[in-house]
Amino acid sequence: MTSLRVVVLAGGVGGAKFTLGVRAALARAQAPEATVVVNTGDDLWLSGVRLQPDIDSVLYALAGQNDTVRGWGRTGDTERVNAELQAWGAGWPWFTLGDLDLGTHLARTGWLREGLSVSQVVERLSQRWPLGAHLVPMTDTEVDTHVVTDAGRMHFQEWWTRHRATIAPRAFENPGIEAAVPAPGVLEAIAAADLVLLAPSNPVVSIGPILAVPGIREAVQAAKRVVGVSGIIGGKVVRGMADVCLTAIGVETRSDAVAAHYGARAEGGLLDAWVMAEEDAALAPAVQGCGIHPVVAPLWMNDAAASEGVAQAALDA
Template identity: 65%
Template sequence: MSASRRVVLLAGGVGGSTFARGLREHLRRTDPHARITIVANTGDDMWLTGVRLQPDVDSLLYALAGVNDTERGWGRAGESERVSAELRAWGAGWPWFTLGDLDLGTHLARTGWLREGAGVAEVVRRLCGRWPIGAEILPMTEAEVDTIVTVRDGADERPMHFQEWWTRYRASLEPVRFDNPGVAEAEPAPGVARAIADADVVVVAPSNPVVSVGPIVAVPGIRVALRETDAPVVGVSPIIGGRAVRGMAEVCLAAIGAECSASGVAQLYGARDDGGLLDAWLVAEEDAGAAPAVDALGIRAGVAPLWMRDLETSAALAAAALELARRGSAGR
């Protein structure tokens, strides 16, 4: 088996796209004919001012196309924001949620195709066809299963869209729970289950385990496909030195009663041999002491530098994840 021939990556937005670029770079150097399929979180999706937004899909697309804004970490490079200013003048939309003009062009194209009857997977395919991104991006599902956060507001609880909680309040309101209404009845988007079944290796990106990876594996058919595939499933910890790389993930983990540690997230995902998701789990050098606890869960632990500071360190991390998967694949 060539561990890099057919690689499936489960990913959210910013962290997932950084890892995806590193994975693509590593495979370009070592196996230029490898196929990368990215199953993207669509729990962040939303309707706003009449258009459909897919933040994680677009972050992956823009990063792989090389047109993302690397300073802000989201959106398109060289953006203008005239349309958002005009929407604010009309009192439309969310004044705290700015859509760049180039980004809005993506949303308008997506919405137009959806209203013409195209499926979500087909729309994503058309968007990805604009640039040679070196990967296939698939939405996790074609159903609308937007993430709703129930927050504690004084003595009361109230629901809001994840984007409002994340962007407007910067996760400062205490979350009580996270829901994806309709996800229990959702199905994997076309191509997702087959990609996982045919994979040589499946990688869980170092994305937020609760609101990025969580919605993906909550789609019933995806969890089944992950358990049944012959490919090893290796995850990369989003925790470095006992802290989430993106701070608000700590709040998400606390809300569901999960420990914010490398071993805590491994326990949240669980061992595949015990009905969970993982065969192997890559932790940071700073968290090497957690390796025995991960092994005790029935998940093979590996240790590597996890900071993705540039393309080289991201490619090295991808190489380490694939090597960890390869080391254990012979026993399956």
Template identity: 65%
Template sequence: MSAAPRVVVLAGGVGGSKFTVGVREALRRRWPDGQGGSAAELTVIVNTGDDIWMSGLRLQPDVDSQIYALAGVNDTERGWGRAGESERVSAEMKALGAGWPWFTLGDLDLGAHIARTGWLRDGVPLSEVVARLAARWPLGARLLPMTEAEVDTQVLTDDGRMHFQEWWTRHRASIPARGFVSPGIEDAVPAPGVLEALAAADAILFAPSNPVVSIHPILAVPGIADAVRAARGGVAGVSPIIAGSPVRGMADACLDAVGIRTAADAVGRHYGSRRDGGLLDAWLIAEEDAVLAPGLVASGVPASVHPLWMRDLDTGAALASAALDAALATDGR
């Protein structure tokens, strides 16, 4: 393809934001606009299943991770939040016995939460709220929430339900999960622009995000999975599993809960091939998992082997470029 493409990324979590930065850089290098950006169009459909109300504030961890990473203000050492943070407000809340002591909010981060909550209380639609937050910096990408409905992910355990953030952040996924639900998601609708972006895309990329709690909630919004299957552009996914272990986080606990092995081939088969009613035209697995490629291909999942570790901007851009090539090569199926 000689013309600059329209690219859509489905993403959630810190790993997803790292991949999005790589995609933006790959587009800048391959289709430069002469002004330091790219002539290509990049849209990110972000998981909002991680969203939560806390102390009267609406938090959107995955949306904020995308914004901070693309803006270059994320804390790369901690892996979440803003760089150069202070935590005076959280310390005062803890002294007052308010909030959750295991969920620390930085002062800069709180500024975003307060602004978001104020706009939502004033009746501003969530898509516009996300756009206003993203306008704080020149991101080089358009961010869309998967839906404007509140469909927070809950974890099913032997003792009942808890919000995903409590299970993930407080308990570090140590409590056995029996499943995950997003109450109300069956009645949700895609946020404005989501279906249109998927229909117009030349390439759709699944970030190496948690398949269960980052990518699945996006696809569970009625209409989104069907739009991916019907898209004229190619669809490529990147495995979040390397050599039997998650690239980041505790995705293995999530996969175990829904009966999927923590393996690159198992996740690829979970997504499935579009020609067989699934979602993928291409599935990128790591060099460490090269032995799995023939079995995936034989089962109908079009797998290829690439370096998947995103150690810096160059390796992230190289992975993104490989995913783009795989999707663009199957443009139009």
């Protein structure tokens, strides 16, 4: 039995799939459950309820309740309440709330209004199903992501879901994040971890906000070992519009460029090693040149076994 202690920084569908793989790999090794620090920059208020898309994506995936066809929400969900909201002209007509999903949002909102913190709410939500991992939000502070464009400022979800990232972004901001503090247990988990993993999540709007919470980047830099996993395969994003986000901050959509964006820990960055796709093996010397150890492995997470294989490559790194 191994006592390997692992912390994963994650967000989005890629982070959820990777977390499933980490859970399986650690269970096979009889290691302790991983702590998963989840992005809350995607959060928003809509129709009077608090939504936490990344928290829910990881929660539903670990619970086996996620809709793997759509890639978001609960499996087998219906949309009767959403249709009624739209009939009243409430909410956003381009942002669908499933009935089961809305039940989660209502429960969350009620607990928040009763005075529970975001961390306490996540802990309560996690008790419904055996997750095999410990979920914690990056912070209890509301630090929603805003997108600055030439057409004005909008919430990230409007830019992402309504406009499908077709409006060129000038910057991504999390108002109030400078005053935010890591959620209880986050810094302690990172300090105690033998390995911190950066999931193949969007580096800008999923991993970026986590690292922007004061104290978390410094904690990761001080960790025993840090390994990142590329969400770029063959010069293309696996899912979503991360390429648009990367372009906005001056980073090319290439695996080696994202590795350089995170930087080598020996040079003030974050990474000791970088797991990159077989399709990008030719870029391994460039990653090595950044002072980061490259690990080439299959990265397509098309099923549970493949996700576990990606996680195992990261653990082995």
